[in-house]
Amino acid sequence: MEGHMKDYFKIGEVSQLFNMNLRTLRYYDSIDLLKPEYIDEKTGYRYYSTKQFERLNTIKYLRALNMPIEKIKIFFENKDIEQLLELFREQQNEILIQQQKLKLIQQKIDNRISQINDALSSQYDVIEEKDFGYRRIAYIKKEIPIHDDLELPIRELQKHHHLNDIFFLGKVGVSISKEHLIHQQLTSFSSIFIFLEGNESPVKDEQYLKASRYLTIRFRGTHQKAKDSYQKLLIYIQEHDYQIDGDSIELTLIDYGITNDINQFVTEIQIPIKKH
16 A cells, blocks of 8 residues: 555545645545545545546536535436436536526515615605506415504415515515595505515415505504505595595605615505595
């Protein structure tokens, strides 16, 4: 053995040659992916031969392609061109899926930045008439007292529609029913929903908010402080001879999810309207 030691390298030398962590090499040994060619019984030193360098290069190459360790082990157990091609095809599909997920995350972040900047530039207690096109939502009907915490209904919404956490990097809203608005019963919400954005896949019981003209108002505070703003909108509707044309939409644009400073909270109310 001594006469051929120049063909063998200690684990530390291999680590330096291949720019790899020692723990990674020890892990590959423990799972039988790359075992040392020789272990000195007296010192316990691990030695790798130059014959193993090709295998290690292949492992590094496949790992650089984000190939799972389990699939790399399967490849080495039955080294075959067709099998490698199949692994590449599987990995290609996985990468496409990951790209789609990253694109959706980027879209969510871009939208959220835009929403926050828009909220920070708000004019408060100003009624505006705005036209909105149809908007995709996932929602559940649920009577929720205005002063209740919304965290439990949000979890119910997520469970009902099998929504991933990424869906909630966006706008969650609540509604007061048209009937309650007409009778100025402003003590409970009738549903909770989340807006679905352009590239998101359809969800269970997906719905649309119809295209309509809306009265909107923004105020400092959360849902619990919305009553005065609702009353301003309802007075405006009467004074301008409008009819309420659907449930309200109420969104917290800035809340505890963004800041602990209650003075910076921003909520928007939208009520669909039409002429008599």
